[in-house]
Amino acid sequence: xxxxxxxxxxxxxxxxxxxxxxxxxxxxxxxxxxxxxxxxxxxxxxxxxxxxxxxxxxxxxxxxxxxxxxxxxxxxxxxxxxxxxxxxxxxxxxxxxxxxxxxxxxxxxxxxxx
Amino acid sequence: xxxxxxxxxxxxxxxxxxxxxxxxxxxxxxxxxxxxxxxxxxxxxxxxxxxxxxxxxxxxxxxxxxxxxxxxxxxxxxxxxxxxxxxxxxxxxxxxxxxxxxxxxxxxxxx
Numbered sequence: 153x154x155x156x157x158x159x160x161x162x163x164x165x166x167x168x169x170x171x172x173x174x175x176x177x178x179x180x181x182x183x184x185x186x187x188x189x190x191x192x193x194x195x196x197x198x199x200x201x202x203x204x205x206x207x208x209x210x211x212x213x214x215x216x217x218x219x220x221x222x223x224x225x226x227x228x229x230x231x232x233x234x235x236x237x238x239x240x241x242x243x244x245x246x247x248x249x250x251x252x253x254x255x256x257x258x259x260x261x262x263x264x265x266x
Numbered sequence: 267x268x269x270x271x272x273x274x275x276x277x278x279x280x281x282x283x284x285x286x287x288x289x290x291x292x293x294x295x296x297x298x299x300x301x302x303x304x305x306x307x308x309x310x311x312x313x314x315x316x317x318x319x320x321x322x323x324x325x326x327x328x329x330x331x332x333x334x335x336x337x338x339x340x341x342x343x344x345x346x347x348x349x350x351x352x353x354x355x356x357x358x359x360x361x362x363x364x365x366x367x368x369x370x371x372x373x374x375x376x377x
Contacts, residue, residue, distance in 0.1 A: 156308075185365060194354055194367040195309070208364050243308065247365075252358070254299060254311035255365055 154178065158244050158258035166266055170232035173261045177225070177246030183207075184221055185255060186229050187243040195243055201227065234265045270298075270355040270368030278374045285342040287371040289355030290335075296358040298331055298338050303352045303370070312340075312353075317360070345375045 157176040165171050177184050182203050187195035198217065200207040203224040212219065216235070221227040231238055241262050245255040270291045279285050289298070297316045301309040315322045315331045315338065322329045328341040342349055352370045359366070 187367070194369045197364060197366055200364060208362060245309075245365075252296070252363075254314055255309075255356075256311070257301075257308035259308045 156244055156246055156256050156258035158242075158261055160261055161259065162262050162264075164264045164266060165234055167236055168233040170230065171234055171263065172231075173229045173242050173244075173263075175227045175229070175244030175258060177227070177244070178248075178256055181246035181248050181256075182224070183247045183249070183255075184227050185243075185245040185247075186219055186227070187245065189241045189243055189260070191240070198229070231263075234263075236265050239263055239265045270357050270366065272353070272355055272368045272371040274371060275369070276372045276374075278376065279345055281345060281347055281375055281377050283345055285345050285349070285373055285375070287340050287353055287373070289338045289340070289368055291338075291355075291357045291368075292336065294360040295333075296360050296363065298329075299356045299358070299365075300327075300329060300338075300340050301354045301356060301367075303354065305351075309354065342373075345373075347375050347377045349373060350375045 184201040186198045189195045198212045199209040199219045201221045204221045219229045241260040243260045245257045247255040270289045273288045299314045300312045303309045313324045326343045331338045352372045354367050354370045356367045
């Protein structure tokens with residue numbers, strides 16, 4: 153079974169630039185999550201999708217971050233404009249049934265904003 | 267906001283010893299999960315315990331859940347150098363099904 157795919161693995165941008173991350177979840181998984189993990193901290197949930205609807209985006213900084221899940225499958229997370237404090241690893245995960253089964257994580261995208 | 271908080275933040279033990287870490291949370295949950303993260307890698311699911319369960323085992327892992335105290339513990343028995351990693355508890359709230367992580371416990375197993 154293929155895992156959760158994320159790209160790119162690494163990205164370096166200057167502040168005020170924009171960046172986009174892509175995630176392809178495990179086939180058949182209805183729930184998709186985006187997390188931000190700052191070095192030395194636990195993952196912080198940015199947005200949770202159920203199929204192509206949003207379950208929770210209460211911690212997504214909506215003035216600069218946006219996310220969509222196309223046709224309930226792939227997802228993109230965008231930051232525009234980026235700030236220095238956005239430097240982190242962005243993790244995508246998926247699960248079969250919302251809240252009731254384990255989540256499978258991708259390798260993440262390490263973003264450095266300079 | 268973090269739903270779960272792990273204790274201790276860091277733990278250093280000798281190979282062969284047991285490692286115990288705790289997780290406390292604030293609101294009613296559907297289930298609680300433990301994950302491991304090796305340096306620079308993605309998170310790997312270890313075990314899921316439902317709110318109506320009190321104890322669960324998987325290999326060298328033992329998880330307990332006390333819903334009255336809103337706490338859980340993860341015990342790793344006979345630790346190995348390969349167990350060196352960060353361990354996170356994550357809770358799924360009873361309302362809304364959000365999967366929320368704590369700050370993690372960093373475990374170092376010395377050979």
